[in-house]
Amino acid sequence: xxxxxxxxxxxxxxxxxxxxxxxxxxxxxxxxxxxxxxxxxxxxxxxxxxxxxxxxxxxxxxxxxxxxxxxxxxxxxxxxxxxxxxxxxxxxxxxxxxxxxxxxxxxxxxxxxxxxxxxxxxxxxxxxxxxxxxxxxxxxxxxxxxxxxxxxxxxxxxxxxxxxxxxxxxxxxxxxxxxxxxxxxxxxxxxxxxxxxxxxxxxxxxxxxxxxxxxxxxxxxxxxxxxxxxxxxxxxxxxxxxxxxxxxxxxxxxxxxxxxxxxxxx
Numbered sequence: 001x002x003x004x005x006x007x008x009x010x011x012x013x014x015x016x017x018x019x020x021x022x023x024x025x026x027x028x029x030x031x032x033x034x035x036x037x038x039x040x041x042x043x044x045x046x047x048x049x050x051x052x053x054x055x056x057x058x059x060x061x062x063x064x065x066x067x068x069x070x071x072x073x074x075x076x077x078x079x080x081x082x083x084x085x086x087x088x089x090x091x092x093x094x095x096x097x098x099x100x101x102x103x104x105x106x107x108x109x110x111x112x113x114x115x116x117x118x119x120x121x122x123x124x125x126x127x128x129x130x131x132x133x134x135x136x137x138x139x140x141x142x143x144x145x146x147x148x149x150x151x152x153x154x155x156x157x158x159x160x161x162x163x164x165x166x167x168x169x170x171x172x173x174x175x176x177x178x179x180x181x182x183x184x185x186x187x188x189x190x191x192x193x194x195x196x197x198x199x200x201x202x203x204x205x206x207x208x209x210x211x212x213x214x215x216x217x218x219x220x221x222x223x224x225x226x227x228x229x230x231x232x233x234x235x236x237x238x239x240x241x242x243x244x245x246x247x248x249x250x251x252x253x254x255x256x257x258x259x260x261x262x263x264x265x266x
Contacts (some may be wrong), residue, residue, distance in 0.1 A: 012035050029094045036142040039086075039089070040086045048081045054133065057138055066162050068161055117184050125178070125181060126182065128181075128232075133173065134143050143222060168220065171219070172219070175218040182233055182236050183236050183240040197241055197248065226255060
């Protein structure tokens with residue numbers, strides 16, 4: 001078989017077009033992230049003050065403090081806060097650019113099936129982050145502060161550092177936010193035909209063990225935080241199975257209706 005140079009160039013053209021399109025989307029995403037970072041860095045003090053409120057509420061009124069032991073630590077904490085907040089602010093734009101790159105290669109039915117998952121992702125992540133901020137973190141911080149007091153005649157006092165506290169807050173928010181995306185993952189795998197509801201139901205006990213191990217790994221090493229992540233993840237898993245079952249019933253009803261129409265047709 002003889003290949004024409006012109007044919008090779010024509011096959012390379014679509015690939016170059018896709019690479020150029022990908023570069024454009026990435027540049028726009030980075031520009032959005034950079035602009036959001038500049039804005040968030042200006043408000044870094046306010047954002048960090050918001051993140052500190054669960055710790056402030058855990059301490060007795062008028063007590064508690066945050067310290068930093070390195071001169072540059074507070075500055076880098078503000079940078080991390082700004083970058084952390086900038087990602088959330090710019091995520092809608094980044095997701096839009098991702099969708100604009102992927103959507104042209106999908107059929108109309110695939111777009112209709114994929115779009116709900118794209119919408120559900122930020123909603124579920126926000127729900128997980130809100131649970132961590134408003135319920136889990138205050139509860140965990142109050143538990144941690146119960147260890148203050150006198151130990152062997154010496155005063156034991158909590159003096160959290162700004163960098164350590166920010167890392168802990170980010171761990172809580174990311175752990176709960178990402179874990180709440182479990183239904184999206186399971187439903188995508190089910191829609192792609194990789195796993196079925198029957199397989200997940202049969203493996204329920206192993207899934208619960210895996211969720212327990214995951215909660216123990218990604219949360220701080222205390223039982224309270226682990227249980228507060230374990231229970232919602234288990235409920236989300238059961239909810240995913242319910243949605244799969246409803247989807248199967250809907251598909252079966254549509255298939256029966258289509259078969260009935262074909263039978264009734266002359």
